[in-house]
Every structure is written in structure tokens, then in C-alpha cells.
Amino acid sequence: MTDLLVVTGLRAGYGRAVVLSDISFRLGAGEAMAVLGRNGVGKTTLVDSIVGVTRRFDGSLVLEGRELAPLAPEQRAALGLGWVPQERNIFRSLTVEENLTAVARPGPWTLDRLYGFFPRLKERRANSGGALSGGEQQMLAIARALATNPKLLLLDEPTEGLAPIIVEELLSALARLVRSEGLAALIVEQHAHKILPITRSTLILERGRIVHQGPSDELLAEPARLEKFLGVSAR
Amino acid sequence: MPSATLLGQALISGVLAGGMYGLLAMGLSLSWGLLRLVNLSHFALAFLSAYIVYELGTKYGVAPWWSAAMVVPLMFAVGASQYWLFDRFRVNELASLLITFSFAVIVEAGIQIYWTADYRRFETHYATESIKAGPFFIPVLDLTMCIVASVLAWGTWMWLRKTYVGKGLRAAAEDADIAAAYGVDHRKLAYILSGIGAAYAGIAGTFIALIATLAPAQIWAWLGVVFAVVIIGRLGNPMGALLAGMLIGASESLAMAVLSPAWAPVVSFSVLIVILLWDPEWL
Amino acid sequence: MNERANAWRRRGVLAGLAAGAASLAAPSILRAAPSGTPVRVGGTLSLTGFLAQTAAIHKIAAEIMVNEINGRNGFLGRPVEYVLLDDQSKPEVARSLYEKLITVDKVDLIQGPYATAPILAAMGVAQRYGKVMIQSSMGIPKLQTYDRAFPATPFGPEPDKTYPNVILDAMASLPHPPKSILVLTSKFPSAQFMAKGMREQAEKRGLKVALYLEYESGNRDFGAIAARVKEADADFLWVGSLGLESNQLLEALHKLDYKPRNHFHLYPAPGPLALSPDGDKALCSTFLEPAEPFLSRPGVKRIAAEFKERATKANLPYAVIDAQAAGMVSEWQILEAAVNGANSLDDKVIADWLKKHRVETIYGSLRFDGPYNHGDAAQLIKQAQNKEWKVVWPKAFAAPGVTLMGT
Ligand SMILES: Nc1ncnc2c1ncn2[C@@H]1O[C@H](COP(=O)(O)OP(=O)(O)OP(=O)(O)O)[C@@H](O)[C@H]1O
Ligand SMILES: [Mg+2]
Numbered sequence: 001m002t003d004l005l006v007v008t009g010l011r012a013g014y015g016r017a018v019v020l021s022d023i024s025f026r027l028g029a030g031e032a033m034a035v036l037g038r039n040g041v042g043k044t045t046l047v048d049s050i051v052g053v054t055r056r057f058d059g060s061l062v063l064e065g066r067e068l069a070p071l072a073p074e075q076r077a078a079l080g081l082g083w084v085p086q087e088r089n090i091f092r093s094l095t096v097e098e099n100l101t102a103v104a105r106p107g108p109w110t111l112d113r114l115y116g117f118f119p120r121l122k123e124r125r126a127n128s129g130g131a132l133s134g135g136e137q138q139m140l141a142i143a144r145a146l147a148t149n150p151k152l153l154l155l156d157e158p159t160e161g162l163a164p165i166i167v168e169e170l171l172s173a174l175a176r177l178v179r180s181e182g183l184a185a186l187i188v189e190q191h192a193h194k195i196l197p198i199t200r201s202t203l204i205l206e207r208g209r210i211v212h213q214g215p216s217d218e219l220l221a222e223p224a225r226l227e228k229f230l231g232v233s234a235r
Numbered sequence: 236m237p238s239a240t241l242l243g244q245a246l247i248s249g250v251l252a253g254g255m256y257g258l259l260a261m262g263l264s265l266s267w268g269l270l271r272l273v274n275l276s277h278f279a280l281a282f283l284s285a286y287i288v289y290e291l292g293t294k295y296g297v298a299p300w301w302s303a304a305m306v307v308p309l310m311f312a313v314g315a316s317q318y319w320l321f322d323r324f325r326v327n328e329l330a331s332l333l334i335t336f337s338f339a340v341i342v343e344a345g346i347q348i349y350w351t352a353d354y355r356r357f358e359t360h361y362a363t364e365s366i367k368a369g370p371f372f373i374p375v376l377d378l379t380m381c382i383v384a385s386v387l388a389w390g391t392w393m394w395l396r397k398t399y400v401g402k403g404l405r406a407a408a409e410d411a412d413i414a415a416a417y418g419v420d421h422r423k424l425a426y427i428l429s430g431i432g433a434a435y436a437g438i439a440g441t442f443i444a445l446i447a448t449l450a451p452a453q454i455w456a457w458l459g460v461v462f463a464v465v466i467i468g469r470l471g472n473p474m475g476a477l478l479a480g481m482l483i484g485a486s487e488s489l490a491m492a493v494l495s496p497a498w499a500p501v502v503s504f505s506v507l508i509v510i511l512l513w514d515p516e517w518l
Numbered sequence: 519m520n521e522r523a524n525a526w527r528r529r530g531v532l533a534g535l536a537a538g539a540a541s542l543a544a545p546s547i548l549r550a551a552p553s554g555t556p557v558r559v560g561g562t563l564s565l566t567g568f569l570a571q572t573a574a575i576h577k578i579a580a581e582i583m584v585n586e587i588n589g590r591n592g593f594l595g596r597p598v599e600y601v602l603l604d605d606q607s608k609p610e611v612a613r614s615l616y617e618k619l620i621t622v623d624k625v626d627l628i629q630g631p632y633a634t635a636p637i638l639a640a641m642g643v644a645q646r647y648g649k650v651m652i653q654s655s656m657g658i659p660k661l662q663t664y665d666r667a668f669p670a671t672p673f674g675p676e677p678d679k680t681y682p683n684v685i686l687d688a689m690a691s692l693p694h695p696p697k698s699i700l701v702l703t704s705k706f707p708s709a710q711f712m713a714k715g716m717r718e719q720a721e722k723r724g725l726k727v728a729l730y731l732e733y734e735s736g737n738r739d740f741g742a743i744a745a746r747v748k749e750a751d752a753d754f755l756w757v758g759s760l761g762l763e764s765n766q767l768l769e770a771l772h773k774l775d776y777k778p779r780n781h782f783h784l785y786p787a788p789g790p791l792a793l794s795p796d797g798d799k800a801l802c803s804t805f806l807e808p809a810e811p812f813l814s815r816p817g818v819k820r821i822a823a824e825f826k827e828r829a830t831k832a833n834l835p836y837a838v839i840d841a842q843a844a845g846m847v848s849e850w851q852i853l854e855a856a857v858n859g860a861n862s863l864d865d866k867v868i869a870d871w872l873k874k875h876r877v878e879t880i881y882g883s884l885r886f887d888g889p890y891n892h893g894d895a896a897q898l899i900k901q902a903q904n905k906e907w908k909v910v911w912p913k914a915f916a917a918p919g920v921t922l923m924g925t
Contacts, residue, residue: 237746238749240745240749241746241749244745245741247741248742248745249739252738347570351833351835352565353834353835354571354762354789356765362769363795365774367775372775448762448790450762452566452567452570455568456736489742491739491743491746495732495733496737496743497705497733499734500737
């Protein structure tokens, strides 16, 4: 299996603070990987470091054989990174449709296809981003990342703060994306039991370091290990 | 009580005069709203353009539209170069005010050295031509200016809504870092927008040359009212700028016709305050 | 009316016989060049800002005069040096620059700035240090309360009363004298002051005041005002305008296809108004024009020629000496006469001398012993005829063949 993203010895943080140390992992083409860990362990920092909005102290990030480290965020985006930030950060003053078309790049994810995937967004296409509900905003954030036709989707806690019924809807959409569409994804999640079934591998962080790497189904089969890392039951 | 003819005439001339406020406000509103740069030199560029149109017209007999064809691209280049400076020195909103103010003062001084402080008037036969419509007179030049301003405002509005560049600019204005992470190269777009804003100063300047009498200090005569117009019209909204300009122009003119002309300067800021307090939904 | 006309005639004769003619007319080579340390005269002008267009004229006039004076005997045999600073058209800047001129630069004498507000600011400083200050452009004489401040322009002590009557006399002389008047004025203090006087005097003389309107100075759009002027349609339009406002108003009226029958403008930009097609037959007040009989006053021809040359070189579009430039000329003539007449650089001695003596100036013979140190009023009326200003009133001052034209 060819590697899509290879991270080696990454050390990164903000300003003078080092948050992540010694991060190394590989993500295969079409592979979905879960990133787990308690609050504040550096999950967002990892995603942001791939996008290019943190400070990198050391290490390398290679996407399809190209070193990302010296590139600015807009250049990295052009190479195929689709980011769904934890804060969603949709463009509130732009309409739903403009949010999608402002960043769109040619590829299989056309506007029609996105609307087919998220019918809610089609209904609200003319509304401004700021007028959407939390769930709709999250869908829009995902759709916007897809509109760039990325090779790798980076999702930072996509279900955070959403009503359970919306969470189900969203997770099923994600499952379709990674399983049927075969899109490579890095998915940060709090709910291990929900994300493990739809990812192939898992990465667990603790205080800025990787403490576990392995197939998701193994972890799912061993709730005790999960509990050890996350301090919660994997219910 | 003023007659209907007087009121109608006042309304016509007010709306048309407001077109100039709108035309001047547009470029300012775009760079303030979308680049977060308050470009005080916009007025100086408009007057510099007006002086160039005057010079070409009076010295070499160049028709104003040919002069405009030269001045507008020139101003585009000036605007784009200004952005290069802003970008180079990472100028923020407040600093941009100071820097562009200095720039305006320098342009004013330059104008004063070359054209002297004396009044300059580009006499053309268009200046006083009018169309008679019933009891009303519609000045041809002002009307042309308003039509041009409307076409520009509508065109810019569509451009911001329909094109990749326009949407990218609006996205970047809201959150430049996020937009960058989605591949929007904000700086490249900003050069274009800064150029367009200055090009609008060139267009406004052409009409100023034809409609007004020029003196270096006049650069500052429009500042207050145009700022009010920019804010009422909402930052970054060219249609809003034009409509707000016409609203202010019409209000000033009606106040002059019904109350006293001395009320005119109070009007723009009163309208501004009312609109800010009322904050109507349609804005 | 007769008495006034006589007064004018007397003044005309006086001007012709000007006693100080010798000093103004004598060729400079006959005198020894001044020598020794220069006498420094400090002053500000609004070289930048909204008054800059007139400052350019004043600067040239001042330079000509300093040259002239140095070509004669200077001040007390010493050369004169003009220390000129830019007050940016701002009274507060003028105030601190005069403070600086007097205390830091330690100039020997001062010369006033231009326009009422900077003059009032500078006058406060002058008073504090007891300096004589001569100024040429304060339109409200009663504000000149400092007893060592002297006017170089013959406004007279109460121009708001004398001035309207000169205009109304002129109007009354027309074949169809106006029966109604429209007074439109800027709220600029010196314009408003005159407008109020105009309304009062017109009413007193039985004219119907069809409309009295004030607009804020810096008014941008004259469309609505023009519509009101057109609707009121008075026989005589009196405009208390400054600078370009008259041109703007007339153009706005033209756009409404309206031509005022008789129109007077208070302080317009003379060049643009005369040159504008709409300015035809516009009336304006003046104290001097570059024509007879004024050119025959001693030295005026030479100064006018010099002014034209320098103004053309400085690229001024209207390179003809007029009442504006003459104000500055008069300021220097008064200072020269007073310093050399009093034989002193002491401000008190100079002020006392001025209160007791007449000075022959480009404006004619001036005295300073009336209220607010003013002497007689000497307003004249000029009219734009074929794009040139011609003095038309009083008749004694009109060039041969020139008459007041009405509608
Ligand atoms: N902009 C920043 N500047 C400095 N420190 C930061 C910044 N953002 C985060 N941190 C610090 O970095 C560490 C990791 O934060 P991060 O947001 O990556 O954690 P997380 O695992 O995503 O947490 P959560 O589950 O709450 O989202 C925390 O200690 C946090 O305080
Ligand atoms: Mg996080």
C-alpha cells in the first residue's frame, strides 16, 4: 500500500511552546485514521500542523512524496488537504453556496454532488453561513472541505456540540465518505466507540506524544486498553 | 411650504449629487471592507486624476473620455503598488489610516507645486447642459455620472458575488487565515482589489474634473460625508455605498429646500446616527 | 447720495495728488542701497490648506514690496528681510507661529496673516507683546479691538452699513432698478456680517427681501439652493459667497436654465468668476483694479507689471494684480511709511505715528484715526464684462466708456 502522508519526528507548537514531540506515523491512500486522546493532549495541534497554521520546530511532513514543511497553508491546500477545523470557521457573511464555490477546485466533488450528499445544505443554499444551526454549520464545514476536492480530509471533532440525532446523521455520512468513497481521512474524535468502527487505524495521543498506534478493530475488541489510554470506558 | 416643483427639483439634484458621494465611497468601502485598509488617499487619487484630466483637456485638447482611458489604468497601477507597500510593511487598519493620510498630504503638496493652489476649472459645454422633463431640469453630466456609478456598483456587486476572485476576497475579509487554509491566496486577490478601488478614484476624478472646480485643499472637502456614506452603505458593499450616497444626497438637498441650506452638513451625520441606532434589517 | 458721490470725487482727487508720491515713484538708483543688519519682519500666510490660493497672491505681492523697499532706503537705512512661515490656514498654527516669531526668532516687526480667523489669532499674540500689526483682510472691523492693529484696506469702521448702500446706489442708478432682493450667504462670519447688513439696508430703502438664506461654508451641492433662488426669482441676487461658491451657484442655476437678472458676489475667486460664461455681468466689490484711474497712482504701474511677471512665472492662472494683492502691497507701504516716518523700530512709536498721519498707499490716501483705527470706507463696485473686471461704480472711478450694465 502506498503512503499518502508520512509524518516523521514532528515537533510543533505555538510561539515558544512545544506541544507535540516526536510524532511519526504513516497514513495510506484511502485510509481513515482516528486520532484519540483526552482534552488538551494536542489533537488539534496535530491537525493544524498538517494544515500549516502552527509553528513547526522539527520533523517532516510528506504528502505524496512532497515535503509540506516549507509551504504556506494556501500552497498545502492546493496540494490536496481538506480541513474541517474544530471551530468550524465557516464564512458567516457568505451564503452556503458561496462558502462552497469560493474555495471549490475541479474534481469529483461538484456542487450538485455535494448537495446530493448533504440535502440540508441544498435547502439552505441561499442563506448566509451565520444563519445556520450548529449541525448545518458542521455539514457546511465538511462540504466546504470536500469542495476543494482534497486527497486527504482532516476532521477535527466533527460531532462536538451536536445533538445526538445529528451526530448519527453525520457519522453515517462520514462512514459513507471513507468506506464507499474511499477518501483518506484523519478524524479527531472524543467518542471512540463511534469512530473506531468507521476507521481502519487509530492513533492515541497523550501529552503531545503518540502512546498507541494500531488497527481500530483491535482496540474495539479490547475496551480495557482503551480505558487505560482515555480514562473513560469505550462504551 | 415649498412648491412641488421645488421639492422635485431638489430631489433630482440631491440624488444626482449623491451619486458622486456614492462613486467616491465605493472604492473606499471596498478596500476598507475587504482589505481592512482605510485608504484616505482615495480622495487624493481622485483629485490627482481630476487634475490630469484637466491638464490633458486644457493643454492638449484631449476629450475627457480619452483622458479617463489613460487615467483609470494609471490609477489601477497606483492602487496595486500601494497594496505592495501595505503588504510589505504588514500595515493594519489603524496604521493604514496614518500612512494613507500622509500619502494624501504628499499628493496634495505635489498638486499644489505643479498646478499651484489656485482654482482650476475645466470649462466644457457639458458642464451646464440639462434635459428638460416637464417642470424639471436634469443636468446631463450629473446624470451620466450617476449612470456610470450605478453600472459600476452593480457590476462590482455581481463581481464580488459571482466570481472566484470576488468570493475569495469576501471570505478572506472575514477570516484571512482560514481562507488561506482553503487555498485562497488573499494577497494576490488584494492586489486586484486595491487596483480596482484606485481605478474607481480615477473614474470619480474624471467626473470631478468636469463637474467641479479644482483646488488642492478640495481633496478634503468630501471626506466627512463620504465616510458617513461608506458606513451607512456597509463596508465592502458597492451597491450599499451608491444607495447610501443617493440617500444622503437627497436628504441634504431636501433639507436645503424645505428647511435652510445651512442644515445640509448636519443631515449626513444625522442620517448616519439614525441608521446606526435603528439598524434596519434591510441594511 | 450726492454727498457720497462728492466724497468719492474728493478722494479721487486726493489720490491723484498723493503726497507720498515721491517715495513711490522715485527710481531706486537715485538712493543709496540700505546697509547694515537687516530689519526682520515676521509673518505667516496660509501657504497650504484651504486659503492657499490667496496666499500665493499675497506672497508674490510681499516679495515685490520687500524688493521695492530695499531698492529704496529699506527701513531706517537698513535692508528689510521678510521671515515668512506657513500657518496652514489654521488659526491655532498662526497663533503659535507668531509666538515663535516674536520670542524665538526675535523679529523686529510683524506683518499680519490673511483672513479673519488667523488675524484674530495673531492679534492676540501681537497684543501680548505690544507689537504693531497691520492686516488687510479682516472683514469685520469692530473685531479689531487691539489699539496697535491697523487695517491696510479701506473697509471703513462700519462696512455692514456703508457697503450695502454703495451697492444699492449702483442698483438704483439702473434704468430698471430692482424692486426685490434675494440675500443668500455663507455662514462664514465675515460674509454673514455683510449679508445681515445688506438685508437691513435693503429693507430700509424699500426693497422687498424675497428670501434670506444661509448655507454652511464648504457647502458642496448648490442644486437645491439654485432651485430656491429660481423659484423666488428676485430682481437682484446678492450672494455672500467665498471662493468658488459663486461659480458653483451660477452653474447650478444654469443647469436649471435660470439666469439671475442682477447678481452681486461678496468674496468670490475673481479669476474663475470673470472667466466663467455664467459670470457675465456679475458684480463684486473691490478697492482697486489694474486699470485707470488706479494705474496712475504712484508706483502702481510698476508694481502691476512686476506682479504680472511673477504671477505668470509662478503659474497662477489669473496673473493680474487685484484688490487681494493690493492689500499686501498696502500693508508694506504702511509699515514702510510708519517706520521711516516715526524714525523708529519701537512698536509704540510706530503706532502713535500711524494714528496721527495719513499714508499714501496703492488704495489711495489712508488714515487710521477713526473707530477701530479705521479711516474712510472706499468700496468700489466692479462688474465682469467680456471676462474682465471693470470698475463701474462710483462713476468717478469707472474708466472712460465703461458703465454699469443691468438687465
Ligand atoms: N494558540 C495556542 N497558543 C498556545 N498554546 C496553545 C494554543 N492552542 C492550544 N494550545 C495549547 O496546546 C495544548 C494542546 O492543545 P490542543 O488544542 O491541540 O488540544 P486538543 O487535544 O485538541 O484538545 P481538545 O480535545 O480540548 O480540543 C494545550 O495545552 C493548549 O493549551
Ligand atoms: Mg482540539
